[in-house]
Amino acid sequence: MKKIVIHSEYIKLDQFLKLSECVPTGGMAKALLQEQAIKVNGEIEERRGRKLYPGDQIEVEGAGSFEVEAKA
Template identity: 75%
Template sequence: MKTVGISTEYIKLDQFLKLADCVPTGGMAKALLQEAAVKVNGEPEDRRGRKLYPGDTVDVEGCGVFQVAKQ
């Protein structure tokens, strides 16, 4: 599991996917989420605006498993 640090209270899922280098653009994040290839805390997630907080885990098919951490 890789750790991705954020300096804010939360990060939106589409921004997180870019920060974790799973997608290069927000448009590609939207396409990835439509494929239901992303799970947040073990549950499928398709909302780009889902807020992620330190301690949340994100499983991205084909990219890896990440944990949100406070920087």
């Protein structure tokens, strides 16, 4: 599982997908959410504006598993 460090209280799912290099643009994040299964903490998520907080675990079909981590 890859750790993705954020520098704020939360990150939106579409921004997270770009930061984790699952997609190169926000538009592609929207398409990915419509086409593939993305799970947040084990539940399928389709909202690109979903707020992710440190400790949240994200699974992206075809890209792997990630965990949000706060900057120390």
